[in-house]
Amino acid sequence: MAEYTLYCFSESGNAYKVALMLELCKADWEPVRVAFFSGETRKEAFRGLNVMGEVPVLVHHRQDGDFTITQSGAILTYLARRLGKFGPDTEAEEFEVMRWLLFDSQKISGQAGVLRFLRRFLKKGESEDVTFLHARTVSALNILEARLTGRDWIAADRPTIADFALCAYLYWPEQIGVDYATLPNLSAWLERIRALPGWSRSEDLMPSGMDEQTLTA
Numbered sequence: 709m710a711e712y713t714l715y716c717f718s719e720s721g722n723a724y725k726v727a728l729m730l731e732l733c734k735a736d737w738e739p740v741r742v743a744f745f746s747g748e749t750r751k752e753a754f755r756g757l758n759v760m761g762e763v764p765v766l767v768h769h770r771q772d773g774d775f776t777i778t779q780s781g782a783i784l785t786y787l788a789r790r791l792g793k794f795g796p797d798t799e800a801e802e803f804e805v806m807r808w809l810l811f812d813s814q815k816i817s818g819q820a821g822v823l824r825f826l827r828r829f830l831k832k833g834e835s836e837d838v839t840f841l842h843a844r845t846v847s848a849l850n851i852l853e854a855r856l857t858g859r860d861w862i863a864a865d866r867p868t869i870a871d872f873a874l875c876a877y878l879y880w881p882e883q884i885g886v887d888y889a890t891l892p893n894l895s896a897w898l899e900r901i902r903a904l905p906g907w908s909r910s911e912d913l914m915p916s917g918m919d920e921q922t923l924t925a
């Protein structure tokens with residue numbers, strides 16, 4: 709058995725953040741597929757694993773027993789401590805990383821992820837909800853663009869878990885329905901992360917959460 713088990717599916721940017729961190733750290737981990745699109749996260753068995761009914765769920769098989777943790781920001785923080793990589797080095801950095809993890813959860817993944825879900829998977833068309841979320845997502849992306857003026861990484865002078873949290877959904881601009889033509893700093897930062905040794909696409913790290921018959925191009 710691998711040291712870490714990640715309950716996940718490749719369409720989930722929140723799971724991708726964690727899979728990317730595990731891969732960049734060369735951790736011993738294995739994905740366990742969650743059939744999200746046929747409702748597995750709503751079933752009792754899954755709620756037994758995570759009362760929040762969400763992916764990702766990480767189980768660390770430790771010598772003192774299994775340790776289960778959810779919420780991508782909490783998982784990334786745990787992994788940075790355990791694996792000794794991509795975490796903060798000072799108290800100031802600790803809070804800088806935390807600030808950007810919270811910003812990600814509310815403003816980037818929490819909005820771009822939902823916008824992508826509506827457009828790519830529910831195929832909702834340009835409803836009022838979509839227009840509203842689109843404007844808020846663009847505004848949040850502009851904040852990242854400004855943050856990356858004159859700096860290579862979000863929270864420190866090197867890549868940290870804050871970068872991995874924030875970038876996850878942003879490798880799917882077409883699916884979110886945004887373009888980066890006016891966001892050169894953000895585009896260059898995504899390329900810097902992509903160039904890190906061990907970087908892989910979400911689809912190459914985890915199985916799809918779709919069932920065979922519903923898999924679409």
Ligand SMILES: N[C@@H](CCC(=O)N[C@@H](CS)C(=O)NCC(=O)O)C(=O)O
Pocket residue numbers: 719720721722723749750761762763764778779780781813821
């Ligand atoms: N804040 C959570 C968000 C997790 C989340 O939204 N997960 C989605 C997949 S990307 C999910 O499993 N949703 C289950 C559902 O809505 O039933 C985190 O960062 O882990």
